[in-house]
Amino acid sequence: MTLDNPATTADVAPLFKPFKHGSLELKNRIVMAPMTRGMAPDGIPAQQNADYYARRAAGSVGLILSEGTVIDRPVSRNEPGIPFFHGDDALEGWKTVVDAVHAAGGRIGPQIWHTATAPSSSGWEADAPMESPSGLFAPGKPSGNVMTEKDIEDTIAAFASAAADAKRLGFDVAELHGAHGYLIDQFFWEGTNQRADGWGGKTLAERSRFAVEVVKAVRAAVGPDFPVILRLSQWKQQDYTARLAATPDELEAWLAPLSDAGVDIFHCSQRRFWEPEFADIDGDDGLNFAGWAKKITGKPTISVGSVGLDADFFSAFSGGGSANVGIDKLLTRMDRDEFDLIAVGRVLLSDPDWAEKIRTGDTASLVGFDPSDLGKLT
Numbered sequence: 001m002t003l004d005n006p007a008t009t010a011d012v013a014p015l016f017k018p019f020k021h022g023s024l025e026l027k028n029r030i031v032m033a034p035m036t037r038g039m040a041p042d043g044i045p046a047q048q049n050a051d052y053y054a055r056r057a058a059g060s061v062g063l064i065l066s067e068g069t070v071i072d073r074p075v076s077r078n079e080p081g082i083p084f085f086h087g088d089d090a091l092e093g094w095k096t097v098v099d100a101v102h103a104a105g106g107r108i109g110p111q112i113w114h115t116a117t118a119p120s121s122s123g124w125e126a127d128a129p130m131e132s133p134s135g136l137f138a139p140g141k142p143s144g145n146v147m148t149e150k151d152i153e154d155t156i157a158a159f160a161s162a163a164a165d166a167k168r169l170g171f172d173v174a175e176l177h178g179a180h181g182y183l184i185d186q187f188f189w190e191g192t193n194q195r196a197d198g199w200g201g202k203t204l205a206e207r208s209r210f211a212v213e214v215v216k217a218v219r220a221a222v223g224p225d226f227p228v229i230l231r232l233s234q235w236k237q238q239d240y241t242a243r244l245a246a247t248p249d250e251l252e253a254w255l256a257p258l259s260d261a262g263v264d265i266f267h268c269s270q271r272r273f274w275e276p277e278f279a280d281i282d283g284d285d286g287l288n289f290a291g292w293a294k295k296i297t298g299k300p301t302i303s304v305g306s307v308g309l310d311a312d313f314f315s316a317f318s319g320g321g322s323a324n325v326g327i328d329k330l331l332t333r334m335d336r337d338e339f340d341l342i343a344v345g346r347v348l349l350s351d352p353d354w355a356e357k358i359r360t361g362d363t364a365s366l367v368g369f370d371p372s373d374l375g376k377l378t
Helices: 047-058 088-103 149-169 183-188 209-222 248-261 289-297 328-335 346-350 354-360 371-375
Strands: 019-021 024-026 030-032 063-070 107-113 136-138 174-177 228-233 265-269 301-304 341-344
Touching: 024 107, 047 063, 047 088, 047 107, 063 088, 088 107, 088 149, 107 149, 149 174, 149 209, 174 209, 183 209, 209 228, 209 248, 248 265, 248 289, 265 289, 289 301, 346 354, 346 371
Parallel strands: 030 063, 030 341, 063 107, 107 174, 174 228, 228 265, 265 301, 301 341
Antiparallel strands: 019 024
């Protein structure tokens, strides 16, 4: 399906400006969003995984963020096909991915992850209990073990080790997954962090200690020049309406310590990129989550959420497809420098050349998202 309001090549100039921050240099502002594929047999990325990412790099994506890949903890994943980011075999597989993406002219970073007590959607069960800050998946929903002090220390060290391996393997960045109700986010959220020790607290700033210590350890492991991205969200898979920071002051109390700890770029996840974060302050066309994060921290930000499609990603979980729509709203926000980069997800599953088609104005050949592509790695 063609765009409702096809963009001309001139119109898309804000998307195709080069980006530079520290050692990270990108040819454009388009990021492939991390999307769980669950297609790494035994947790080991194979040639088909490398080919999958390289196709998107060849299609003019500026930066690829990999699917979530998990740290070295007894139970850090909730599906059997999620790749590891530890162990010789898995890391060798990721090296193949890095080399393939670089050969295609792209840049790539792993999304480093721990799923905590998020349940499996396939019914798979790990051979040991899951872990979380307070043995909860959601408020009033017990699941897994409460993490001990040693568990927390070892987990911080595992994040740092994974980031160091990312640098060693030749990745261009590393992203820490601190969103969507997984481990780091479970520490942020009062509903899942009810600890009475120094890893809990009544305020979001207090509950951010775990994330701050992870970022500090990662920064120490990779040095001052390797870019570190942190993905955050207000919403949770447990509660789509959840908000960690209800005001700009609360957002600053959350983000400033993370910025000071060593985050280079904030990846601000929301379901629809055009929705304002604090409409009561700057109106219905006000800054989105990434816009406010940039304003508060002064750091570059990545926005995301239903780019180029007419339905948000939750529709995909029920088998829903999405048609292409125009990207005028995106171009307007990027032209006014609200955020620096834009992550694109589902549309790249069905159309690996989406970015190149947008760049050249070939809107007639754009295709929408087909939910059957969730089951493919092509």
